[in-house]
Amino acid sequence: ETGVTQTPRHLVMGMTNKKSLKCEQHLGHNAMYWYKQSAKKPLELMFVYSLEERVENNSVPSRFSPECPNSSHLFLHLHTLQPEDSALYLCASSQTRARLYTGELFFGEGSRLTVL
């Protein structure tokens, strides 16, 4: 496989469920990102991992918990979500130098989340 792969593509969960989104990149990049895309709003950065260290979480609620076990894999653990968390969650990767992102950002196809 090439590029950035996200699973599952679609997820429906209740407010009390616990689920995880997975992202894998095959580009040899050293930074990975989670973005949230809601209707009629710009993409919002949720988390950045550079060289496996989380460098920013942008004040995301604690019901979203990221995990980056290595430079190729990124997870977003979900628990006790709210209906307003329904959105398209996009994973991306890039090549950085030091703590600065200067490279092109490549996105996965996204995971469409519906919270009932």
Next chain:
Amino acid sequence: KQEVTQIPAALSVPEGENLVLNCSFTDSAIYNLQWFRQDPGKGLTSLLLIQSSQREQTSGRLNASLDKSSGRSTLYIAASQPGDSATYLCAVLYSGGGADGLTFGKGTHLIIQP
């Protein structure tokens, strides 16, 4: 607050026309600017990346320009085709220090009529 604005929000033109999509940003201190395309229900596809030291980039029928002093970028699409129908997103990496990701506009929804 650093923002990115895209005008128009939606555009519908007949096939074959040349068109321009606009992007403006609030702070000229940027590292780079990137244009993406998004098809319905899909992820983002990178089209062009312009570094802060560059004035334009070209790929096939696409040409993107960057004017940092005025805080503007344009995406020019030549000889438009129905397959160009999509939402086009502009994103800026501001020089805020640290790997804080891109700031996105809301996009321009483009429809090319056959």
